[in-house]
Amino acid sequence: MSTDESFRPKIVAFLCNWCSYAGADLAGVSRMQYPPSIRVIRVPCSGRMNPLYVVKALQNGVDGVLVSGCHPGDCHYLSGNLVARRKFALVKSMLEFAGVEPERVQFSWVSASEGGRFSSLITKVTEDVRKLGPQQAFKKEIALHE
Amino acid sequence: MNDITREIRSAVAGLFEEKRIDRFIGHEKGSVPPRSRPAFLSRAEDAERLVWDGFCSNNLAVYLPEIYRRQGPKKGNEPPLPRTGLLLKGCDMRSLIALAKERQVPRENVVVVGVPCAGMVSLRKLSAAVGGEEILDAMEEGDGLRVTAGVRTVTVRREDVLEDSCLSCRHPVPEGADVTIKAKARPAGDGGDAVVAAFAALARTERWAAFRVEMSRCIRCYACRQACPTCYCKVCFAEDNNPGWLGGGSEVTDAMLFHLIRIYHQAGRCVECDACVRACPMGIDLRTFTRKMAADVRQMFGFTPGFDIKEKPPLCTFREDDGQAFITDPDAKERSS
Numbered sequence: 001m002s003t004d005e006s007f008r009p010k011i012v013a014f015l016c017n018w019c020s021y022a023g024a025d026l027a028g029v030s031r032m033q034y035p036p037s038i039r040v041i042r043v044p045c046s047g048r049m050n051p052l053y054v055v056k057a058l059q060n061g062v063d064g065v066l067v068s069g070c071h072p073g074d075c076h077y078l079s080g081n082l083v084a085r086r087k088f089a090l091v092k093s094m095l096e097f098a099g100v101e102p103e104r105v106q107f108s109w110v111s112a113s114e115g116g117r118f119s120s121l122i123t124k125v126t127e128d129v130r131k132l133g134p135q136q137a138f139k140k141e142i143a144l145h146e
Numbered sequence: 147m148n149d150i151t152r153e154i155r156s157a158v159a160g161l162f163e164e165k166r167i168d169r170f171i172g173h174e175k176g177s178v179p180p181r182s183r184p185a186f187l188s189r190a191e192d193a194e195r196l197v198w199d200g201f202c203s204n205n206l207a208v209y210l211p212e213i214y215r216r217q218g219p220k221k222g223n224e225p226p227l228p229r230t231g232l233l234l235k236g237c238d239m240r241s242l243i244a245l246a247k248e249r250q251v252p253r254e255n256v257v258v259v260g261v262p263c264a265g266m267v268s269l270r271k272l273s274a275a276v277g278g279e280e281i282l283d284a285m286e287e288g289d290g291l292r293v294t295a296g297v298r299t300v301t302v303r304r305e306d307v308l309e310d311s312c313l314s315c316r317h318p319v320p321e322g323a324d325v326t327i328k329a330k331a332r333p334a335g336d337g338g339d340a341v342v343a344a345f346a347a348l349a350r351t352e353r354w355a356a357f358r359v360e361m362s363r364c365i366r367c368y369a370c371r372q373a374c375p376t377c378y379c380k381v382c383f384a385e386d387n388n389p390g391w392l393g394g395g396s397e398v399t400d401a402m403l404f405h406l407i408r409i410y411h412q413a414g415r416c417v418e419c420d421a422c423v424r425a426c427p428m429g430i431d432l433r434t435f436t437r438k439m440a441a442d443v444r445q446m447f448g449f450t451p452g453f454d455i456k457e458k459p460p461l462c463t464f465r466e467d468d469g470q471a472f473i474t475d476p477d478a479k480e481r482s483s
Contacts, residue, residue: 051406051407051410052383052391052403052407055403055406055407056391056403059399059400059403066474072466072470073466079464082464082466082468083461083462083463083464085464085468085470085473086446086447086460086461086464086468087461088472088473089442089446089468089469089470089472090410090413090439090442090443090446090461091410092472093438093442093446093472094406094409094410094435094438094439094442095406096350097345097346097353097435097438098353098354098357098402098406098435099350099351099352099353099354099355099356099357100354101350102472106474107472107473107474108473108474108475108476109473117476117477120476120477121474121476123476124474124476125474137354137358138399138402139399140393140397140399140400141397141399
């Protein structure tokens with residue numbers, strides 16, 4: 001556990017085009033404050049998420065991964081997020097089993113009208129990851145020849 | 147020659163004579179004792195080559211996707227697909243069902259000769275049991291194995307040298323085989339739940355250290371993938387080059403990523419036959435993680451692969467009330483604190 005206040009985590013946020021991405025937009029235009037820790041990748045649906053993206057992001061050295069989609073029942077494609085929920089449950093369980101901190105990889109639902117929820121979500125995830133400190137375990141170390 | 151071998155030979159010869167199959171895949175004596183190897187037969191006379199003993203551990207369902215893979219788009223009237231006969235144990239039979247479910251294999255073109263399985267001998271355990279001496283011959287005698295190793299002949303108990311997957315096997319009898327050979331199956335085990343529970347009981351940092359150490363031995367030969375019947379992708383993510391998910395070097399995180407994702411791809415498919423574990427030249431413990439994935443699928447979605455051909459794969463469907471306790475809810479946290 002790191003209590004280093006100066007550590008600013010890098011978090012990759014995979015946001016669904018139809019809800020969470022618009023929710024992030026709403027948080028922005030409403031001038032809501034949240035930590036500048038996320039790097040957003042827009043996905044067409046949370047069902048588009050491949051567990052490989054989550055693990056690859058960790059390998060590339062991000063400190064945390066957030067995946068956010070529409071609330072169950074609100075999917076633009078009717079059931080994309082419900083199928084995704086099953087995938088996420090397995091990914092979360094498997095990574096935790098292998099020994100990755102469960103707070104590093106988080107999943108959430110944010111609708112397009114929930115700017116406030118988006119900002120509190122990012123605040124919470126950033127704080128969780130900041131407490132864990134930099135992610136070193138899964139990071140790929142590239143040996144550079146000098 | 148044992149009774150099971152005799153019965154298999156006559157059943158297979160019968161299938162050829164009745165013209166129910168064009169080819170048969172079974173086991174024959176290998177060139178290096180005591181191993182058996184897959185045998186590909188095309189005539190009734192060839193049935194004499196078949197054997198059945200404790201070394202027929204290969205999961206023969208692995209050949210099916212390649213046999214039935216469509217080469218390019220359909221053009222007019224195509225010749226009928228070959229009819230394949232196949233010798234399967236309990237776990238292999240479930241692999242076949244898992245493949246048929248995903249339409250990789252037309253079940254109606256496969257004639258299954260099923261053998262209730264008494265467990266397969268682990269070559270690693272057998273070699274350790276005879277002190278690493280070169281094994282020249284191994285004969286099954288009831289509950290024991292008479293092994294000629296180096297200059298000695300010793301008898302080991304079969305139960306002591308069986309594969310771990312066989313010791314904990316839940317479904318040793320092939321269900322839904324077209325021809326079932328008379329043989330005695332072993333009693334059902336716990337399915338490896340003990341392995342998962344033991345690993346999960348470790349502290350998180352210990353689990354990570356153990357995982358990393360285990361994966362650091364991987365040489366990325368991909369034998370686990372080749373041996374797995376349900377790893378049938380034409381292009382594996384490991385060999386994608388645009389984007390290249392995995393580096394070419396021997397970096398440990400690449401191995402960890404490969405195994406995590408490969409095992410994840412087996413969710414709802416893995417029948418816990420341990421073909422991957424047996425194929426691994428480094429003896430990596432993939433079992434703990436494949437068992438975990440299978441156990442999760444069973445507990446979360448109530449799905450056991452390889453039985454009902456009509457049931458949808460668990461990751462292609464959903465239920466309204468699937469568990470979502472793992473979902474982060476920022477507002478709930480604020481209320482409780």
